[in-house]
Amino acid sequence: MTSAASAPAQAVPASETKSAPLGLIASGIFLCLFWGQVIRHLQAEWSYNVQYRYGWSVPFLAIYLLWKRWLERPEPDPGIRLAPLVSVAAAVLLLPLRFIAEANPDWRLLSWSLTILAVAVSLSLAAQVGGKSWARHFAFPILFFLVAVPWPVQFEQAVIQTLMRAVTSINVFMLSVAGVPAVQHGNVIEVRSGLIGIEEACSGVRSLQATLMVALFLGEFYSFPWKRRVVLVAAGAVLAFVCNLVRTAILVWVGANRGADAIEAWHDPAGLTILFVCLFGLWGLSLLMQRYSAASSLPATGSHAPARFSALPPALFVVLSIWIIAAEAGIQSWYRMHQSAIANSQWHAAWPEAEEKYKAIEIPAATKGILRYDSGGGATWQGSDVRPWLMYSFRWLPGRTAALFVKIHRPDVCLPASGLTLDRDDGIQLVEVNGVKLPVRFYRFDDHGKPLHVVYCYWDARSSYENVNAAIEEDWTARGRIRAALHGRREVGAQMLELIVWGYQDDSDAKQALQQQLARVIQRG
Numbered sequence: 001m002t003s004a005a006s007a008p009a010q011a012v013p014a015s016e017t018k019s020a021p022l023g024l025i026a027s028g029i030f031l032c033l034f035w036g037q038v039i040r041h042l043q044a045e046w047s048y049n050v051q052y053r054y055g056w057s058v059p060f061l062a063i064y065l066l067w068k069r070w071l072e073r074p075e076p077d078p079g080i081r082l083a084p085l086v087s088v089a090a091a092v093l094l095l096p097l098r099f100i101a102e103a104n105p106d107w108r109l110l111s112w113s114l115t116i117l118a119v120a121v122s123l124s125l126a127a128q129v130g131g132k133s134w135a136r137h138f139a140f141p142i143l144f145f146l147v148a149v150p151w152p153v154q155f156e157q158a159v160i161q162t163l164m165r166a167v168t169s170i171n172v173f174m175l176s177v178a179g180v181p182a183v184q185h186g187n188v189i190e191v192r193s194g195l196i197g198i199e200e201a202c203s204g205v206r207s208l209q210a211t212l213m214v215a216l217f218l219g220e221f222y223s224f225p226w227k228r229r230v231v232l233v234a235a236g237a238v239l240a241f242v243c244n245l246v247r248t249a250i251l252v253w254v255g256a257n258r259g260a261d262a263i264e265a266w267h268d269p270a271g272l273t274i275l276f277v278c279l280f281g282l283w284g285l286s287l288l289m290q291r292y293s294a295a296s297s298l299p300a301t302g303s304h305a306p307a308r309f310s311a312l313p314p315a316l317f318v319v320l321s322i323w324i325i326a327a328e329a330g331i332q333s334w335y336r337m338h339q340s341a342i343a344n345s346q347w348h349a350a351w352p353e354a355e356e357k358y359k360a361i362e363i364p365a366a367t368k369g370i371l372r373y374d375s376g377g378g379a380t381w382q383g384s385d386v387r388p389w390l391m392y393s394f395r396w397l398p399g400r401t402a403a404l405f406v407k408i409h410r411p412d413v414c415l416p417a418s419g420l421t422l423d424r425d426d427g428i429q430l431v432e433v434n435g436v437k438l439p440v441r442f443y444r445f446d447d448h449g450k451p452l453h454v455v456y457c458y459w460d461a462r463s464s465y466e467n468v469n470a471a472i473e474e475d476w477t478a479r480g481r482i483r484a485a486l487h488g489r490r491e492v493g494a495q496m497l498e499l500i501v502w503g504y505q506d507d508s509d510a511k512q513a514l515q516q517q518l519a520r521v522i523q524r525g
Contacts, residue, residue, distance in 0.1 A: 023312030027125055030087065030317040033324045035059075037098060038118045044105045045150050050369050054210045058148035065141035065220050073138075077131025084316055086124035090117040091320045095327045102331055103485040108150050109478075115149050128312065140220055147213045160205050161417060167245060171252045180256050185419025185448075191256040207244050207278055211236040214279060218286040228289055236282050243281075247274040338488025347436045347459075349393040349497050349521050355381035361390075370409075372396075376496075383501070385513060390500040391521065397493055411443050411454045411498065421446040424507065431515065433522045440518075442511055452502050453510035455518065460494035497521075 039059060046055035094117065101110045122142045127135035150156070168184055175182040175191070183190040215236035219229035352358065361378035376394035383389050412422055424444040431440050443454040484490075499517055504510035 022314035023317070026314040026317035026321070027083070027087075027312045030091075030321045030324070031122065031125065033321055034090065034094070034121055035118050037094065037324065037328070038114045041098075041101050041105065041114055042111060042148065042150075045111070046148070048372050049150070050372075051206050051209065052148070052150050054213060055148035058145055058213065061217055062141050062145050065144060065217070066138065068221075069138055069141055073130070074133045076129065077133045079129060079131050080124075080127040080135070083121075083124040083128035084313060087121050087317070087320055090121045091323050093117060094324065095331075098328065099331050099334075100482055100485045102335055103488075103490040104481045107481055108152055111149050112152075115146060119143060119145070125312070144216060144220070147209075147216060151209075156205070157413070159208075163205055163208075163241075164417065167248050170245060171249055174249055175252065175256060178253075180253075182256070188419050189252060189256075191252075207240040207275060208237060210275075211240040211278060211282060214282055218283065222286055222290045224286075224289065232282070232286060232289065235285055239278050239281050239285075243274045243278040335488050335490050347434075347438075347495070347522055347524050348395070349391075349495070350523050351379055351391075351393075352381060352517075352520060355383065355389075357382040383513075383517070385503075387501055387503040387513075389517070392496070392498040393521075394496045395493075396495070410441070410458075411445075411456050412441075415443075415445055415454075419448070420452065431518070433515075433518045435524050436522060438518075438522070442514065444507055444510070447502065450502055451505055451510070452500060453504055453507070453514060455499045455511075455514040457497045458494070459496075 042055060045052045047053075094114070097110055097114055097117075101107065101114070104110065119142055123135055123139060126138045126142075130137075151159070168189060172182045172184045172189055175189070180191060212233060215233045216229070219232050224232065351360075358379060358381040361380060363377055371394060373394040374397045376392070378390070378392045380388065380390050412425055416422055422443065423446055424442075426442040428439050428441055431438050438457050438459060440455050440457045443456065445452040445454065499514055499521075501510060501513060501517075504513065
């Protein structure tokens, strides 16, 4: 009887042996093209949203982790022949997703959809080449890329608002313990020297996300077992929150004793110091855990049997690669064909410098970092009705998709976080001002017993404002986003205008005054 160890190896057909390198090369090109489309879509968030700027490092870290796992790979199992089917399905779905994404670079549902497709293709190729053992082995480096995908907006805002309120509450408590009188108004702290706002940049969400990425990377880098990785991630979250709390406490203490203007000088140095403390603290914890950990759970096994690529048909992946290139060329041609019919800008806001007590407002550096506008600012004045007015106007040039992030910074989101109470929201209305149709929202807030009325407009040249339904759908709903793609309207610049007035008790009087003020500041061209 022949033992299993001495059994002859199964013969490999010569045709499969010859096609193996070609299948590897063709599938590799297809995989690079697919992931390239994902990164191309995400680069807008990575470039313009400071919260996700760490995303540029994730592809390189993922490649390093893949190489590290390759050196420690197990013996391949019989392959699971799903890669061709998964790759074809993913390539077919890529066309409509990229088509819609070109008009909606801020739609995070598409970001997750595209990334999940790329992950599925990568895992199916690993499973076909090396079986279940390889799919499990390479799963973490492939899934690690998900940390660079922006969180869903609703979840992200819930986390940010929760963190801001928690940081504000704790700082008010600490000031009270220190003998400094302080009162909390939403995310604003009132002290003797004035009002100190806890903004998104002070919420700690950026350090939380970056620490999560670093914790996951360090856990894989040191090959920790899963329990230690969970501990490392949890410790990183706690460390990020505590470090950010220390940072905000320093800034609030400075503001309480030296005035809100003194905070700017301490803002960036305190942020950088706390960030380094947080990251080096996490690294130190990793070294401590490595010192007392057992042997690596992923030992290198030395030489390996050559992987068989016979199940990866070269012709199929060549066709799929050509499909991706042709689809992208068609998408770009479609939008360029419709681009000439869309004006980059049709109106601008004129600052009412002739008004009484007109004064320009300096936009805080933290706000500039969030909005990343190309031009704009703020101003206050006293109107002919002797009531105080406030105006913000920002403009983004074509290609600056940072404009789309302002959609989540509407008055009904930000002002309640500043301690105001929303009393009324009339929804989107289409108002024609000096020959320009603008989608506007009218709000009424309670500002500590004083009525405050707001008119807000977010306008982008890619949208159609033919009627109210079109304005609502194309700005905010999935149906409107798809319609923008079908009409060839992609992001080609945007503007935001916000007018605020205090003191009107009657909503109709306030609305009329706001419309009159719109007529003064809106100019065509």
